[in-house]
Amino acid sequence: MELKTPLSEKDLISLKAGQVVLLNGTVYTARDRAHQRFIELLGRTQALPLDLKNKIIYYCGPNIKGDTLGACGPTTASRMDVYMKAMYIQGVAATIGKGQREPAMRQLCKEYKRVYFVTHAGCAAYLRNRITSYRLIAFGDLGAEAVFEFEVEKFPLIVAIDTQGNDIYERLGTSSE
Amino acid sequence: MNRKKIVSTVKKLVVKANTELRKDVAGLLRTAYQDEDNRQAQEALGVILENARIARARRIALCQDTGLPIVFLEAGADVKISRALIDAIQEGIDQGYAEYGFRASTIDSDRHLSYSPYITHIGFTRKKGFTITVFPKGFGSENKSQLKMFNPTVSRESIDEFIVEAVRKAGCDACPPYVVGVGIGGTSDSCLLLAKEALIGRIDRPARDTSAGKWETSLYEKINALHIGPMGLGGKYTCLAVKIKTAPTHIAGLPVGVNISCHALRSASATIRDF
Numbered sequence: 269m270e271l272k273t274p275l276s277e278k279d280l281i282s283l284k285a286g287q288v289v290l291l292n293g294t295v296y297t298a299r300d301r302a303h304q305r306f307i308e309l310l311g312r313t314q315a316l317p318l319d320l321k322n323k324i325i326y327y328c329g330p331n332i333k334g335d336t337l338g339a340c341g342p343t344t345a346s347r348m349d350v351y352m353k354a355m356y357i358q359g360v361a362a363t364i365g366k367g368q369r370e371p372a373m374r375q376l377c378k379e380y381k382r383v384y385f386v387t388h389a390g391c392a393a394y395l396r397n398r399i400t401s402y403r404l405i406a407f408g409d410l411g412a413e414a415v416f417e418f419e420v421e422k423f424p425l426i427v428a429i430d431t432q433g434n435d436i437y438e439r440l441g442t443s444s445e
Numbered sequence: 446m447n448r449k450k451i452v453s454t455v456k457k458l459v460v461k462a463n464t465e466l467r468k469d470v471a472g473l474l475r476t477a478y479q480d481e482d483n484r485q486a487q488e489a490l491g492v493i494l495e496n497a498r499i500a501r502a503r504r505i506a507l508c509q510d511t512g513l514p515i516v517f518l519e520a521g522a523d524v525k526i527s528r529a530l531i532d533a534i535q536e537g538i539d540q541g542y543a544e545y546g547f548r549a550s551t552i553d554s555d556r557h558l559s560y561s562p563y564i565t566h567i568g569f570t571r572k573k574g575f576t577i578t579v580f581p582k583g584f585g586s587e588n589k590s591q592l593k594m595f596n597p598t599v600s601r602e603s604i605d606e607f608i609v610e611a612v613r614k615a616g617c618d619a620c621p622p623y624v625v626g627v628g629i630g631g632t633s634d635s636c637l638l639l640a641k642e643a644l645i646g647r648i649d650r651p652a653r654d655t656s657a658g659k660w661e662t663s664l665y666e667k668i669n670a671l672h673i674g675p676m677g678l679g680g681k682y683t684c685l686a687v688k689i690k691t692a693p694t695h696i697a698g699l700p701v702g703v704n705i706s707c708h709a710l711r712s713a714s715a716t717i718r719d720f
Contacts, residue, residue: 333546339506367618390620390709392509393500411558
């Protein structure tokens with residue numbers, strides 16, 4: 269199944285855990301320090317450098333040399349669990365990363381009708397071929413942890429947590445169990 | 446000291462390690478791909494192999510996490526270890542990472558990003574010349590490292606349980622199928638280094654010592670019985686290999702360290718004899 273951004277509420281609700289999706293459109297990278305910056309700005313009631321409403325966040329810190337984008341695979345999503353509620357309140361539609369998330373994320377996805385996707389972890393050269401263009405959006409001083417806009421074509425995803433809170437990784441337990 | 450030669454050698458190793466999947470790792474991945482009967486897991490293994498082809502052909506890093514550059518330096522009897530040698534290695538690391546646009550993932554307390562200081566582990570041999578191994582370690586897997594200080598009389602089962610549990614706790618976060626390095630003995634710090642060193646040698650050959658080989662095989666089977674699989678999709682391959690390294694330890698304890706590598710286990714070595 270192919271989907272185009274922005275994802276509508278209907279698109280999000282129709283997605284089921286385990287489903288394979290090819291994504292076309294725009295995603296925004298953000299990882300640990302970009303999230304930390306978002307939270308700091310929100311704490312000071314300052315405007316964010318981009319409106320997060322209906323955006324898809326890709327947990328990724330790419331390789332970039334000059335104008336050339338290199339490897340750009342997903343990083344571990346669970347490190348961003350702590351920021352997830354605030355991101356959903358800002359309107360983030362979905363996140364893309366790798367790995368399991370804390371069980372509380374299932375409830376959050378259900379409550380806000382949001383989706384967590386995973387993509388091919390450790391396959392950064394393969395995923396590079398699915399990105400048609402990129403540009404810097406914010407926090408350039410963070411290097412690879414800056415916010416970049418990626419235009420993606422047939423970007424391969426699997427729905428890991430759906431809007432019902434179903435989690436394909438529930439069978440694996442959690443690291444804290 | 447032929448500084449230029451050392452710099453250019455290290456630079457080549459940086460590129461090779463980051464863009465060429467090790468032959469032993471690729472071989473085990475191909476075997477897993479052919480043997481896997483869980484369709485989704487098999488497809489994920491196929492993408493891993495395709496990724497390696499693209500990375501090599503286009504000189505793109507296998508993984509965007511080009512790691513913390515770790516260097517293992519094995520110095521022969523005729524080698525004088527000096528600051529200049531260490532600086533030359535650093536320059537090779539810096540040049541290789543910068544030229545190919547590999548990510549600067551090292552951050553200091555002032556939040557300055559760089560490729561340095563890389564970490565060097567120095568060992569000594571009686572051979573001539575020195576061998577440099579560049580081992581970029583990603584932190585998705587490094588974060589899953591585990592240490593346990595056992596009692597000296599602990600059972601083999603308890604050790605196995607700890608190792609298998611370390612992998613279970615890693616779940617699919619650290620990019621399975623894994624290569625699991627285990628260090629047993631030494632001290633709390635050195636057993637974790639042993640666990641990392643276990644990942645440098647060929648992983649597709651059984652251990653020389655048959656009892657160690659049997660232990661590795663039995664752990665391999667126990668770990669694969671977790672059915673985590675590539676991307677956490679299940680199947681037969683949660684790990685590609687388990688490698689154990691041992692060292693003598695104090696009579697009052699038995700340190701066991703686990704260092705997990707993702708499927709993109711990266712390292713490249715070169716020996717320099719005329720320096």
